[in-house]
Amino acid sequence: MTVLPVARHAEVAGAGFAGLTAAIALARRGWSVRVHERGEQLREQGAGIVLWQNSLKILEEFGLIAELDTQSMTPPAYETRMQNRAVSVETLDGIWWRTMTRPFLHSLLARAALREGVEIVTGSEVIGATPEGQLRLAGGETLVADLIVGADGVGSDVRDSLGIPYERQHSRDGISRFLVPRRKADLAKLEPNTNWDHMIDFWNLEPRVLRVLYTPANANELYLALMAPASDDEGSAVPINLDVWTSIHPNLAPVLEEATKVEGKYFGYQTTRLDYWTSGRVALIGDAGHAMCPALAQGGGCAMMNAYTLAEAATLSDVADIPESLVKWEQTERPYTDRCQTRSQNYADTRGMAKGNQFQGEINETTLYDPTNPHRHDGVSSALGAQ
Numbered sequence: 490m491t492v493l494p495v496a497r498h499a500e501v502a503g504a505g506f507a508g509l510t511a512a513i514a515l516a517r518r519g520w521s522v523r524v525h526e527r528g529e530q531l532r533e534q535g536a537g538i539v540l541w542q543n544s545l546k547i548l549e550e551f552g553l554i555a556e557l558d559t560q561s562m563t564p565p566a567y568e569t570r571m572q573n574r575a576v577s578v579e580t581l582d583g584i585w586w587r588t589m590t591r592p593f594l595h596s597l598l599a600r601a602a603l604r605e606g607v608e609i610v611t612g613s614e615v616i617g618a619t620p621e622g623q624l625r626l627a628g629g630e631t632l633v634a635d636l637i638v639g640a641d642g643v644g645s646d647v648r649d650s651l652g653i654p655y656e657r658q659h660s661r662d663g664i665s666r667f668l669v670p671r672r673k674a675d676l677a678k679l680e681p682n683t684n685w686d687h688m689i690d691f692w693n694l695e696p697r698v699l700r701v702l703y704t705p706a707n708a709n710e711l712y713l714a715l716m717a718p719a720s721d722d723e724g725s726a727v728p729i730n731l732d733v734w735t736s737i738h739p740n741l742a743p744v745l746e747e748a749t750k751v752e753g754k755y756f757g758y759q760t761t762r763l764d765y766w767t768s769g770r771v772a773l774i775g776d777a778g779h780a781m782c783p784a785l786a787q788g789g790g791c792a793m794m795n796a797y798t799l800a801e802a803a804t805l806s807d808v809a810d811i812p813e814s815l816v817k818w819e820q821t822e823r824p825y826t827d828r829c830q831t832r833s834q835n836y837a838d839t840r841g842m843a844k845g846n847q848f849q850g851e852i853n854e855t856t857l858y859d860p861t862n863p864h865r866h867d868g869v870s871s872a873l874g875a876q
Contacts, residue, residue: 496521497808500624500634502615502647504531507775507792508640509598513551514800515636516605524602525613525626527641533595536666537704537712539688539786540594541856542585544793550861551601560707561589564688569845571692573740577845578687584848584856588688590668590706594789615641617650620769620812625650636803636811637771640796643761645777651768660758660782660837661720662698665727667713669747671705680740691738692843699724699737700843703744713748714783719757727753758782760834766823767815772799779826784836787855791826794860798822801860821866829855 499515501508504526512522540548540561548554563586569576602609614627618639624632639647648655673685683689691701700716715734717724723733731749735742761780766773775792799818806814832852836842848856859865 497635497803499523499636499638499803500632501525501638501640502618502624502645503638503640503642503775503777504599504609504611505533505640505642505775505792506594506598506789507777507796508638509595509602510547510793511638511640511774511796511800512602512607513598513605514547514797515803516602516607517551518800518804520636520800520804521606523608523610523632525615525624526609526611527614529612531599531609531611533591535591536668536714537706537710538589538591538594538789539704540587540589541787541790543787543855543858543860544790545585545587546859546861547793547797548597553597553601556597557587557589557594560593561587562686562705562707563587564686564705565684566687567848568684568687568689569692569842569847570689571843571845572695573691573693573738576843579846579848581848584853586856588704588706588712590710590712593707616646618647618771620651620771622770635770635808638796638799639771639773639777640775640792641777643759643776643780645773647771648763648773648777651771653763653765653768653773655761655763658760658762658834660834661718662716662837662840663719663725663755663757664702664714664716664783665725665729665753665755667715667748667751667753668706669711669713669744669751671709671711672743672747675743676740679742683740690842691741692840693737694840694843697721697724697737698840699734701734701738701741701745703741711744713744715748717755719755725755727755729753758837760830762827762830766819767812769812770815772803772815772818774799779830781826781830782833782837784833784842785829785852785855787829787833791829791855794855794858795822795826797860825855825858
């Protein structure tokens with residue numbers, strides 16, 4: 490790891506996974522870092538998340554794996570069912586992955602950032618940035634930095650203030666996410682031959698499209714993602730229509746009942762592709778730069794790996810050359826995210842994950858990527874994006 494002889498300063502918009510990862514990686518390399526969070530409290534409101542090798546390697550480098558393992562798990566297999574009949578059971582041998590709740594991962598990163606000396610300011614609304622390295626706040630203040638990181642979500646004010654063109658592709662389906670108690674004993678009474686520690690993808694296409702992604706997050710909590718077409722008013726309703734969902738998935742009734750007690754929101758699938766991720770001293774990461782469909786569970790992973798490699802690239806650059814280094818960083822790292830976005834969008838458009846056996850071959854490219862390996866690009870052209 491390179492540590493700077495003289496501290497440089499970074500301003501980060503957004504205290505989600507991308508922003509906190511960038512902040513930690515920069516601080517560990519000698520930067521002074523300030524993170525701006527619009528909310529009055531530092532918290533993650535999401536449900537569950539799956540992390541793969543690309544993000545777990547970063548947490549390992551940060552020294553966080555032992556703590557992560559206390560409240561996460563690796564399911565024995567990823568099981569795909571169609572009309573409740575098994576299509577595939579993938580043990581994912583050779584793939585490092587963990588499931589957990591989003592609030593736990595967020596708190597883990599936030600604590601790590603504070604330990605590294607990162608300043609986190611809540612109630613601080615960022616309204617824009619300039620290529621010269623100025624961050625503008627809603628209160629009228631302008632802050633100057635050697636590097637500005639736009640990690641302020643899919644509705645990014647940093648991105649929009651720079652006038653970066655982008656395309657947003659929507660899909661016909663969307664999901665509602667919930668954290669609920671596991672209720673393993675009750676599920677086992679209904680279906681005793683099922684291993685309820687598996688991550689199970691319950692697909693149903695007839696008589697209506699209603700999918701349940703069942704993801705154990707730890708010993709006590711279950712992450713449920715309920716997918717329905719946006720055109721299905723009953724299926725996409727939140728609070729969920731229990732009668733509708735249990736009519737298709739009666740074996741999940743105990744946990745679906747729990748979901749009715751939890752606040753949620755229906756999110757339509759979308760992919761956002763920017764013409765470019767950087768402008769002068771500003772770089773965009775996470776949903777601000779590359780929002781994607783959740784089919785491959787790589788939105789968080791790509792956000793974290795791009796945050797980490799951004800910190801690496803900026804640190805290795807002379808201060809005056811940071812804008813040029815950011816362009817080279819994007820040319821080198823972006824192709825992996827571009828291909829992941831395309832694959833995830835294709836799965837969403839075709840509902841191809843219903844066929845099972847999806848974690849095969851090139852689909853695992855991003856999953857197996859190691860952003861902490863300094864030799865990861867040896868012999869690999871930076872023109873990968875042309876493939």
